[in-house]
Amino acid sequence: MSKWVLAALPVAMLGWACAANAASINAMVRTPDGIPVEDAAVVLNPASGMPRPALRRATIEQRDREFQPYLTIVTKGTAIDFPNRDPFKHHVYSFSPPNVFEIKLYADKPAKPILFDKSGEVVLGCNIHDWMEAHVLVVETPWFAKSGADGSATIKHLPAGAYRLRLWHPRQRAVVADVKVELKSTDAQHFDMTIDVAPRAVVKKPPPDAGGY
Numbered sequence: 216m217s218k219w220v221l222a223a224l225p226v227a228m229l230g231w232a233c234a235a236n237a238a239s240i241n242a243m244v245r246t247p248d249g250i251p252v253e254d255a256a257v258v259l260n261p262a263s264g265m266p267r268p269a270l271r272r273a274t275i276e277q278r279d280r281e282f283q284p285y286l287t288i289v290t291k292g293t294a295i296d297f298p299n300r301d302p303f304k305h306h307v308y309s310f311s312p313p314n315v316f317e318i319k320l321y322a323d324k325p326a327k328p329i330l331f332d333k334s335g336e337v338v339l340g341c342n343i344h345d346w347m348e349a350h351v352l353v354v355e356t357p358w359f360a361k362s363g364a365d366g367s368a369t370i371k372h373l374p375a376g377a378y379r380l381r382l383w384h385p386r387q388r389a390v391v392a393d394v395k396v397e398l399k400s401t402d403a404q405h406f407d408m409t410i411d412v413a414p415r416a417v418v419k420k421p422p423p424d425a426g427g428y
C-alpha cells in the first residue's frame with residue numbers, strides 16, 4: 216500500500232493497520248561447527264504482558280515403534296492426544312515434574328488427551344519399547360517454532376514490541392542465553408544462532424517381526 220493511500224485512510228483504519236501482527240523472525244540454528252540443528256525450539260517471550268493463548272490441541276503418534284514427532288512445542292494449557300498407530304500396545308509415560316503422567320498399556324487412541332498445564336521440559340518414554348523417546352516443551356507464549364532439518368525456524372504474525380528470544384534443544388549441552396529482540400510492526404528479522412547439541416543416543420530396536428514387539 217503506497218504512502219498516499221495510507222494517508223487517506225480514516226484514523227480508525229490506521230489504528231487497525233498498526234495493530235496488525237505483521238512482524239516475523241527467522242532463526243538459523245547451527246552447531247558451533249556450522250551444522251544445521253533440527254528440533255531446536257525457538258521461543259519468543261514478550262518482555263511484558265503475556266497474551267492469553269488460545270486453547271490448542273496437539274498430537275504425538277506412536278508409529279513404527281517410535282514417537283512422532285520427536286519434539287513438540289505447545290503453549291501451556293494444550294491437550295495432547297497420543298494415538299497408537301501400531302498393531303500392538305504402547306505404555307507412554309513422563310517422569311518429568313510437574314507434568315508427570317502415564318497412559319497404561321493401550322491400543323488405538325486413548326479416550327482422553329493429556330493436559331499440559333504447567334510450563335517446562337517433558338521427556339516421554341514407553342515402558343514396552345526402551346528406545347522410544349520424545350520431548351515436549353511447554354511454554355507460556357503463543358509464539359514459537361521448531362527448526363527443520365535445514366536448521367531454520369520462522370515465527371510469523373508477531374505484534375510489534377520487545378521480546379526475549381529463547382533457544383532450547385532437548386539434547387543441548389549448555390543453556391543458551393536469551394537474546395533481546397525489538398520488533399517494529401513490519402519487521403522481518405533474521406538471527407544466526409548457535410547451540411551445542413549432543414548426538415541422539417542410539418538404542419537399537421529389534422526387527423519389526425519380533426513377536427509384536
Ligand SMILES: [Cu+2]
Nearest residue numbers: 305341343344
Ligand atoms: Cu511403545
